[in-house]
Amino acid sequence: MAVEPYRSTPVFDEISLPAALRAHHATKAGVWGMVRILEGRVRLTYVKPPCKTVLDPATPGLIRPGQPHFVTPLGPMRMRVDFYDQPPDG
Template sequence: MNAPEPYKSTPVFDENTLPAGLRKEHRTKAGVWGIIRVLEGRLRYRVLDPITETILDPDHPGLVLPDQPHFVEPLGAMRMQVDFYDRNPSA
């Protein structure tokens, strides 16, 4: 079975254009998964329930589970994008 295609993607953000809403607690809707893809640089990904912290880079994307509170923080210069899915993209 092929991996699902995202139904929506954000623009590519850098450390200056990353929206404030992504830098503070937010969540996807129920039934929506996200994959945070770092294209260049590094990004801190903090999940608040359960509490975890991961450093994302081009080789290590971050999986956002439905309705899971989280936020991101750039670690210097970076470029990133989020892809959204209507089912678990890693299943």
């Protein structure tokens, strides 16, 4: 049975993406995030451990509880973040 998010952000584009998501931040304890790209590409930077990856519609980005990270649009894009209280599928 697929795990469903308990909350999702609105859909953001490269202009409406909040400064808080572009800056170093982390999910709360017990909260997993999944960055889902609807159009375009976004660079997801994990602060600890340091790692950068490019996300696109076929490649979502998993955020573990408390994992410091930030996102950077790579041109025009649309994305949202889904939040889970257990590890999500995919």
